[in-house]
Amino acid sequence: MTISTMRPAPAATPAGNIARPRAWQSRTFINAARVLICVAFLALWEIASRQGWVEETLFGRPSGVWTSMLEYLPSERSLESLRATGAAVGVSFVIGSISGTLAGLILGLSPTLNSIFGPFLAPINSVPRIALAPLFIAWFGLTMTAKVVLAVSIVFFILTENARSAVRSVDADLMTMARVVGLKRASLLLKVVLPSAVPTMFAGLRLTFVYALLGVVASEMVAATGGLGQDIVLYSSSYQINTVFAILVELMAVAIVMNWLFNAAERRLLVWQVS
Amino acid sequence: MATRTENGPAATAEPSAPSPLISFKDVHQVFRLQSAKDENGAGGTRDLVALQGIDVEIHSGQFVALVGASGCGKTTMLNMLAGLVHPTSGEVVLDGTAPELPNMDIGYMFARDALLPWRTARKNVELPLETRGWNRRERQDRAREMLELVGLKGRESQYRLQLSQGMRQRVALARTLAADPSLLLMDEPFAALDARTKLTLQAEFLRIWEQHQGGDRRKTVVFVTHDLQEAVLLADRVIVMLPHPGRIAEDRVIDLPRPRAEDLGEIQFTDEFQRITHDLFERLEGAIGSRAEGRAPR
Numbered sequence: 001m002t003i004s005t006m007r008p009a010p011a012a013t014p015a016g017n018i019a020r021p022r023a024w025q026s027r028t029f030i031n032a033a034r035v036l037i038c039v040a041f042l043a044l045w046e047i048a049s050r051q052g053w054v055e056e057t058l059f060g061r062p063s064g065v066w067t068s069m070l071e072y073l074p075s076e077r078s079l080e081s082l083r084a085t086g087a088a089v090g091v092s093f094v095i096g097s098i099s100g101t102l103a104g105l106i107l108g109l110s111p112t113l114n115s116i117f118g119p120f121l122a123p124i125n126s127v128p129r130i131a132l133a134p135l136f137i138a139w140f141g142l143t144m145t146a147k148v149v150l151a152v153s154i155v156f157f158i159l160t161e162n163a164r165s166a167v168r169s170v171d172a173d174l175m176t177m178a179r180v181v182g183l184k185r186a187s188l189l190l191k192v193v194l195p196s197a198v199p200t201m202f203a204g205l206r207l208t209f210v211y212a213l214l215g216v217v218a219s220e221m222v223a224a225t226g227g228l229g230q231d232i233v234l235y236s237s238s239y240q241i242n243t244v245f246a247i248l249v250e251l252m253a254v255a256i257v258m259n260w261l262f263n264a265a266e267r268r269l270l271v272w273q274v275s
Numbered sequence: 276m277a278t279r280t281e282n283g284p285a286a287t288a289e290p291s292a293p294s295p296l297i298s299f300k301d302v303h304q305v306f307r308l309q310s311a312k313d314e315n316g317a318g319g320t321r322d323l324v325a326l327q328g329i330d331v332e333i334h335s336g337q338f339v340a341l342v343g344a345s346g347c348g349k350t351t352m353l354n355m356l357a358g359l360v361h362p363t364s365g366e367v368v369l370d371g372t373a374p375e376l377p378n379m380d381i382g383y384m385f386a387r388d389a390l391l392p393w394r395t396a397r398k399n400v401e402l403p404l405e406t407r408g409w410n411r412r413e414r415q416d417r418a419r420e421m422l423e424l425v426g427l428k429g430r431e432s433q434y435r436l437q438l439s440q441g442m443r444q445r446v447a448l449a450r451t452l453a454a455d456p457s458l459l460l461m462d463e464p465f466a467a468l469d470a471r472t473k474l475t476l477q478a479e480f481l482r483i484w485e486q487h488q489g490g491d492r493r494k495t496v497v498f499v500t501h502d503l504q505e506a507v508l509l510a511d512r513v514i515v516m517l518p519h520p521g522r523i524a525e526d527r528v529i530d531l532p533r534p535r536a537e538d539l540g541e542i543q544f545t546d547e548f549q550r551i552t553h554d555l556f557e558r559l560e561g562a563i564g565s566r567a568e569g570r571a572p573r
């Protein structure tokens with residue numbers, strides 16, 4: 001047995017010896033259960049489709065989705081759509097996060113502005129934003145701007161609320177300490193308020209990416225010259241359901257990759273949160 | 276000791292007849308509380324008398340302990356000295372003027388460590404030096420020196436979550452002392468620690484303070500605690516307070532010999548110590564018995 005310098009050697013009690021294999025067993029069990037559920041679901045779907053229990057033209061089938069992925073995903077059209085959607089999501093994420101965070105910080109720091117603008121936030125945020133898509137498209141035409149405006153209108157409010165509460169929930173003891181130590185205004189903001197808001201804001205950003213994607217795809221589905229949302233509408237209206245599923249898988253993959261990136265960034269930025 | 280002293284030693288002109296560094300003159304503090312809505316649905320307010328008729332004088336270089344149960348206004352008194360709270364009536368004078376925030380010559384230590392969790396131990400100790408305009412090099416050297424002083428050599432780059440509670444309070448102590456303030460406000464600094472760690476830290480704090488004793492600048496300490504033993508063990512003078520309303524019940528000089536830092540463990544078992552604590556305890560109990568009596572005579 002090697003001795004780890006990092007953690008104390010586990011006490012050689014019977015309980016300690018039993019606890020470890022059990023935890024290991026349950027983890028494998030859980031993973032196996034997950035895989036099994038996925039496989040069972042796909043198999044059932046495949047069989048149901050092949051046996052004619054469900055209409056293939058409406059519900060597709062896993063093997064068909066696989067073939068469509070191989071055909072559609074590398075195609076010029078698909079890449080073009082991915083580029084269009086990706087660009088719109090990227091732009092709305094950046095614009096929405098920066099403006100939303102700034103607005104939230106300002107509201108959180110200024111009681112006056114907060115009491116003026118605060119009451120507007122909830123009502124505006126309760127408008128189902130997708131319902132505004134036709135309006136934005138009428139105003140901005142079939143452009144990237146229309147998509148971005150819709151996505152930003154969702155992202156902005158989420159992050160405003162998020163940043164506002166992050167700033168307001170700074171630990172009271174830390175604030176007292178900071179004031180006694182002599183921090184004021186800008187230095188108080190930079191050295192205490194903003195850093196303590198970072199974890200909350202990070203959680204908000206992660207959520208925000210998914211909403212930016214949602215806004216852009218929804219806007220494209222209403223009307224656009226291209227993009228994954230447009231493709232979904234086109235393929236489903238021509239009953240190429242397998243391709244629709246292929247696109248959904250693609251969207252899911254994009255979201256998962258982004259989540260990984262966020263996790264990695266979070267681990268690097270917030271080292272101090274790990275004990 | 277000016278309100279805003281730079282790095283250099285403060286110009287402490289000692290007058291021949293020393294006037295107190297700190298004085299509380301008939302200080303009252305009333306907090307207006309928003310009480311919950313009563314039966315009539317009217318949200319009323321309720322006045323809470325946190326401090327009533329506080330008269331205290333503290334001379335420069337004295338180590339004074341404020342002892343009392345929770346809620347008797349000890350923290351409020353420290354906050355007044357730090358300029359965080361201004362009395363409802365009466366007057367607080369610190370070095371000839373009303374305390375104002377921020378006072379660069381004050382070190383304030385809290386029961387909860389109040390460390391910035393995103394800063395390493397060293398960077399936390401540097402914080403008060405940043406607001407005092409020290410340059411990078413000086414700050415780093417000073418912070419290292421302070422961490423070594425409180426027994427945390429080698430822990431400079433650890434974050435708050437990687438430190439035990441005792442270590443966190445050590446870092447907080449190092450931060451409090453880093454800028455070499457001449458007035459230390461200590462609000463139950465060791466209350467959250469286990470008995471052993473507490474004794475070690477008390478001894479270390481006392482050692483640091485007592486080392487300054489013969490020197491040009493002896494720090495004034497106002498040390499708040501709810502532990503009578505701790506108060507007697509550390510202080511030159513113990514002020515016992517009572518709650519509801521917060522007032523002073525007893526003010527007594529502790530004439531245990533100094534330096535004590537090296538023998539804290541033994542002092543606790545000396546007859547002298549036992550006699551003093553017992554006596555104070557009885558006074559405290561007696562004062563609680565006759566509430567209407569108010570403050571005991573000095």
Ligand SMILES: Nc1ncnc2c1ncn2[C@@H]1O[C@H](COP(=O)(O)OP(=O)(O)O)[C@@H](O)[C@H]1O
Nearest residue numbers: 306307323325344345346347348349350351352
């Ligand atoms: N900012 C405040 N607002 C309202 N009540 C307060 C405030 N600060 C302290 N108090 C009240 O004043 C009393 C004394 O508080 P404090 O000085 O913290 O006592 P101690 O430190 O001795 O426990 C307590 O009853 C407390 O609830």
Ligand SMILES: [Mg+2]
Nearest residue numbers: 349350351462
């Ligand atoms: Mg207190």
